[in-house]
Amino acid sequence: xxxxxxxxxxxxxxxxxxxxxxxxxxxxxxxxxxxxxxxxxxxxxxxxxxxxxxxxxxxxxxxxxxxxxxxxxxxxxxxxxxxxxxxxxxxxxxxxxxxxxxxxxxxxxxxxxxxxxxxxxxxxxxxxxxxxxxxxxxxxxxxxxxxxxxxxxxxxxxxxxxxxxxxxxxxxxxxxxxxxxxxxxxxxxxxxxxxxxxxxxxxxxxxxxxxxxxxxxxxxxxxxxxxxxxxxxxxxxxxxxxxxxxxxxxxxxxxxxxxxxxxxxxxxxxxxxxxxxxxxxxxxxxxxxxxxxxxxxxxxxxxxxxxxxxxxxxxxxxxxxxxxxxxxxxxxxxxxxxxxxxxxxxxxxxxxxxxxxxxxxxxxxxxxxxxxxxxxxxxxxxxxxxxxxxxxxxxxxxxxxxxxxxxxxxxxxxxxxxxxxxxxxxxxxxxxxxxxxxxxxxxxxxxxxxxxxx
Numbered sequence: 001x002x003x004x005x006x007x008x009x010x011x012x013x014x015x016x017x018x019x020x021x022x023x024x025x026x027x028x029x030x031x032x033x034x035x036x037x038x039x040x041x042x043x044x045x046x047x048x049x050x051x052x053x054x055x056x057x058x059x060x061x062x063x064x065x066x067x068x069x070x071x072x073x074x075x076x077x078x079x080x081x082x083x084x085x086x087x088x089x090x091x092x093x094x095x096x097x098x099x100x101x102x103x104x105x106x107x108x109x110x111x112x113x114x115x116x117x118x119x120x121x122x123x124x125x126x127x128x129x130x131x132x133x134x135x136x137x138x139x140x141x142x143x144x145x146x147x148x149x150x151x152x153x154x155x156x157x158x159x160x161x162x163x164x165x166x167x168x169x170x171x172x173x174x175x176x177x178x179x180x181x182x183x184x185x186x187x188x189x190x191x192x193x194x195x196x197x198x199x200x201x202x203x204x205x206x207x208x209x210x211x212x213x214x215x216x217x218x219x220x221x222x223x224x225x226x227x228x229x230x231x232x233x234x235x236x237x238x239x240x241x242x243x244x245x246x247x248x249x250x251x252x253x254x255x256x257x258x259x260x261x262x263x264x265x266x267x268x269x270x271x272x273x274x275x276x277x278x279x280x281x282x283x284x285x286x287x288x289x290x291x292x293x294x295x296x297x298x299x300x301x302x303x304x305x306x307x308x309x310x311x312x313x314x315x316x317x318x319x320x321x322x323x324x325x326x327x328x329x330x331x332x333x334x335x336x337x338x339x340x341x342x343x344x345x346x347x348x349x350x351x352x353x354x355x356x357x358x359x360x361x362x363x364x365x366x367x368x369x370x371x372x373x374x375x376x377x378x379x380x381x382x383x384x385x386x387x388x389x390x391x392x393x394x395x396x397x398x399x400x401x402x403x404x405x406x407x408x409x410x411x412x413x414x415x416x417x418x419x420x421x422x423x424x425x426x427x428x429x430x431x432x433x434x435x436x437x438x439x440x441x442x443x444x445x446x447x448x449x450x451x452x453x454x
Contacts (some may be wrong), residue, residue, distance in 0.1 A: 026442065034440050045333065050437075051256060053247040054078070055104060055422045060335045070385050073335040073343075077244055078103050086240060086344055095212035095232075097239040098122060101179060101418040104244055105172070105425070123209045125180035126216075129159045133188055133204060141192035145410045146277035148189035150270045153178065157266040164264050166428060174265040175421035182417050183207070183217045186410035190221075193406065214239060217414070221403070230355055231401055234348045235411075238394055241341040242412050244419030246334075251275040251282070255420045259427040260435040272420050273413055282409040285395030287322075288329040289405070292364070292396070294321045302364045305371060312368065312375040329392030330372045336385035345393045356400045365396060 009017075031038050040048045059074040075082045077100060085103075089096040102110045102118050110118060136155050142148045156178075157163045162170050188204060195202040205220040214236035218227040247256060254275040258268045276282040298320065299307050314320035315327050332339055346366075353362035369388045376386050398408050 030442055036440065040437070047248045047333075050253075050435075051247055053423065053426060054107075055419070055426060056244045056246050058246040058334050060337075070336040073338045073340045073387075075245070075340045078107055080109070082241070082340060083344060086237065090233075090237075095214060095236045097213045097236050097243070097415070097418075100240050100243060104418050104422040105175075121176060122180045122213075125177045126184065126207050126209075128181060128184055129156075132159075137185070137188045138192050138196075141189065141196050143193060143197060143406075144277070145186060145189050145193065145406045146273055146282075146413070148193070149182070149185050149410055149413060150273040150277075152185040152189065153266050153270050153273065156181075157264065160266070163266065166262060166264065168425060168429060171265055171425060171428060172421075175417075175424065178265070178269060179417050179421060182410075182414045183213060184220065186407060186414060187217065187221050190404060190407050190410075194404070212236060213414070217411075218401070221407075228355065230352060234352050234397060235401060237345070237348055238397060238411065239415040241345060241390055242394070242415035244416070244422070247423060249281070250278070251416060252419060252423050255423045256427050257435045259424045260432060262434075265424065268424055269417065269420060272416075276413055276416065277409060282412050284328055284389075284391040285398065285412075286405050286408050287326075287395075288391055289395040289399055291315070291321050291328045292361075292368075295368075296361075296364070302360065302367070305367070308364075308367055309371050309375050312372055313379060316376065316379045327368075327372050327376065329395075330368075330376070330388050331386045332389045335387060335389065338387045339389045341390035342388050342392055345390060345397070349393045349397055352397065352400050358400060361396070365393065 030036075037048045040050060042048060055078065057074075057076040057079075059076070060070060061068040062071040063069075077085060080103070085100060086096065089099060098119050099110060099115055102115065132152075132155075136152060137148070142151070160174070165171075184207060191203055194200045201223070203223050205225055207216045207220055211219055212232070215227070215232045217235060218232060219225045245252070247253060251272045255268055255272045258271045279287070295308075295311055296302070299311050301307055311320060312327055316325055318325045346369075349365075350362055353359055369392065372388070373386050376382060395408065398405075398411065403411065
């Protein structure tokens with residue numbers, strides 16, 4: 001069957017889909033009637049407590065006179081403030097992704113010898129099985145890199161003689177291999193897509209053992225393998241800021257849920273990738289970039305606060321860009337006053353914009369960061385503060401680095417695999433029960449009728 005026929009929505013399917021959709025609808029008032037926490041959130045939008053974790057802490061409130069009040073956002077990895085971690089390796093002019101991955105997996109910051117040995121371990125795993133690129137990645141390249149990544153991960157199962165062994169030593173080995181291989185699987189998948197779908201030249205560069213994860217991404221992606229120190233450092237920072245964000249985010253919760261069933265590491269990671277692929281989770285930075293491209297066309301004077309505010313109001317009123325009523329990159333499920341990742345990122349983004357000669361664009365981003373909360377408060381009733389999130393600046397960074405938009409979400413995955421790995425091991429180590437939340441049935445009992453009597 002050809003692909004067009006395979007993908008066709010026939011009139012029969014369309015008719016059946018209407019019936020399926022209708023029968024799937026549940027009256028909204030029933031959720032309130034039965035006190036159902038939709039999306040595992042209460043009426044205030046706060047996540048329902050479903051587990052414990054010692055891996056990271058997300059703070060957006062503090063207790064004042066016995067009441068929780070919003071505060072500047074804080075993010076901690078294994079008890080360390082992410083701001084302190086970033087300042088630490090930045091001041092010493094080191095790359096941080098490998099060091100912070102060690103922290104997430106083992107609970108402590110490594111001493112120099114431990115870090116050197118850990119880097120050697122990751123480097124040793126940064127090799128795909130023989131002919132994997134030719135036989136797997138180059139065959140049937142997908143236009144979506146997250147699907148390509150998930151397919152590659154599931155295929156690696158076939159190359160692992162201990163694929164179903166969920167002992168901690170074996171799972172750690174599998175996780176370290178995936179952490180090492182994610183950059184290759186993502187970039188090679190993109191190169192195959194770019195060649196076979198867009199007709200571009202095919203480049204498959206082997207990773208270099210002396211380079212960091214961030215450096216290797218740029219090395220194997222770019223035709224000439226060249227990059228500046230600042231480019232590599234800011235990509236490394238992006239990886240650190242995206243690698244972990246509590247157990248309650250959708251993809252990490254997926255890691256816990258699927259791990260609790262006792263299945264293999266490859267199935268767990270592929271499930272988490274499927275979650276991250278969703279535009280409500282991992283694709284926001286692409287929307288931010290496209291929104292700003294539209295804004296730059298619609299707003300003639302980027303320095304005019306009134307013109308920029310007017311455009312933002314049009315966004316909220318579904319009159320501009322994609323008519324979704326959203327200002328992408330502004331607002332967060334937890335943070336209200338500030339997202340610490342965005343605060344950290346902004347300082348480095350300014351440096352990169354200067355290196356790229358894009359100071360004017362950075363100034364526009366800063367202006368939107370300042371004006372958006374005011375516009376949102378004016379147009380809508382909000383119950384907590386609103387600020388820009390990490391996606392607000394990450395898309396701008398990736399664009400300045402010349403990364404194709406197809407790799408924006410895979411870059412997120414390259415970072416988050418470190419957090420997923422720590423959470424998978426935590427779930428297995430605590431040997432908990434299979435995660436099985438309750439769903440209340442609202443179906444009425446029906447009497448069966450024979451086929452001819454219906």
